[in-house]
Amino acid sequence: MTRFRTAALVGNPNAGKTALFNALTGARQKIANYPGVTVERKAGRMIMPDGQPIELIDLPGSYSLDAASPDEEVTRQVVQGEFPGEARPELLVIVLDAANLEQHLVFAQEIIALGVPTVVALNMVDLAERDGLTLDPAALSDALGVPVVPTIAVRKKGLDALAESMESASQQDLSTRHEVACLSMPEQRLAARNIAKAAILSESRERKLHANLDKVLLHPWLGPIILFALLFIVFQAVFAWADPLIGAIEGLAEGASALVTSSMGESFVRDFLTEGVIAGVGSVVVFLPQIIILFAFILVMEQSGYMARAAFIMDRLMAYVGLSGRSFIPLLSSFACAIPGIMATRSIADPKDRLTTILIAPLMTCSARLPVYTVIIAAVIPSNAVGPGIGLQGLVLFGLYIAGIIGAMLVALVLRRTATKGAASGFIMEMPKYQLPPLRDVLIGLWQRAWVFLRRAGTIIFAATVILWLLLTFPKAEPGESQLDASAAGHIASFMQPAFEPIGFQREMTLALVPAMAAREVAVASLATTYAVDSDDEAETENALRDQISARWSLPTALAFLAWFVFAPQCLSTIAVARRETNGWKWPMVMVGYLFALAYAFAGLTYWAAVGLGL
Ligand SMILES: Nc1nc2c(ncn2[C@@H]2O[C@H](COP(=O)(O)OP(=O)(O)OP(=O)(O)O)[C@@H](O)[C@H]2O)c(=O)[nH]1
């Protein structure tokens, strides 16, 4: 005695509606593990327990009846009987994801309030169980006022019970329904939470802990504060923890230099080893501990499941500048290096979103900038504490990273209104589970980063330093003349100097910018080599670069150099990758142009502001 001829499956995206539809009708509609698979209505024939067929309709997933997208609009029209050429379904089957009851109950309540005979399929109970969640269908049924049947669509479990329940739904007494139509959205959410609570018999401690963690970490304003605080701690640690290790490696380098000096006679080779290899390349290698500490934090955040949450938090903030959370992971990778960052933008579907992300990726402070920042900060910023456990040096480093991020956001804002104009695309992402980061994975990740860094030191940085050392060493100075003035490099620097004089740069700084195009760290190697060649006294050669800078640079000059490196596109490989990923020279040229302009402007502003303040 089937009374119904039509029924429709409704529910949130990814609840398993289509899986259930296929199981009930024998159809083969596409199912997949992400929201938004079904985008139009599909009908099939379902045989009821009494042998009579009914028409079953599979609908696109939806979050509410206030349709936001075209597929949601289809769902709204069908359940409200407004779909052209189709009668309103006589029975609604709400499909709930048992593992995400609270979210799914919001829309379910809205459907129940329509006052149409309704049955609930409590789907994916297998996943809920795996997560340590035991549910009480009877309690849920009491709370909702409609029958609830547990199902596992993909294993065809609970289908008979569901069909029975659909058949007897004709006798449903609609007056026992709880009235929710008049509730506001926050009230509906609260009701959903209470109903979900009542239906949960037991929850494993782990699942509860994870849910509570998310409540705090994804909180609208606590979330961003925690993220910010975490990053702050990271940069404090980069300075505080690495310092002793850097000191130790520096000591080794000085020892090696002294050994070479004392064991070899004065010669070209000896100078090459002390001034080029040890002073130059060595000055970069000492920053290995900092790179490792920075990446230890990043890897732990990734492995623990926190990084996806950070992307979610950032999505809201990035929407203000016309970007989505999708850009977050590429931009985050750019903190290691802009090259993998720019390649990771391939996951961004919207071409304008993607182009914007490519153009701002070099503003994320890559690890190559860390040695430059560190050596200058250590030289000119006192290692005072500005608060309990807060060092001034770490604070300045944090500030430089933030300056890059703010710069990137402002540039994105401008780009999205001009060159890459268009609407921002939405972003929905399933959160991965929390876990203790597996030590092995973290160690492998660290080893890879360390290896990349050391390989750079041994190849590109070494090569650039050797070339520079040769240019600094020849032609040889006449007696009384300084070697820097006489050398080829000195002539190049003097030629460029007028352009950089106005922003407070000294000649050796200007000179350092040239080989630093190969890799930013070379700026450090270049300064170290220049000072080593320039000092006539051997003991001075062995001085740490930090001390040399401290003695030779004024504070405004040092700050200007830092500001330059926040923005300057000093990396040929990044430019090459941008060319490959945008298929042409136009956008890389735009990128290089605006970055150099910003670098020059900010270095100048910083210099003159510092001079004006009497620093
Ligand atoms: N373990 C388990 N997986 C399920 C169950 N039901 C569905 N799935 C899986 O959940 C995912 C989503 O299923 P779909 O049927 O595409 O979900 P949908 O509700 O139609 O999603 P939209 O079409 O996007 O609204 C697929 O990977 C299914 O294999 C279930 O009961 N248990």
Ligand SMILES: [Mg+2]
């Ligand atoms: Mg579907």
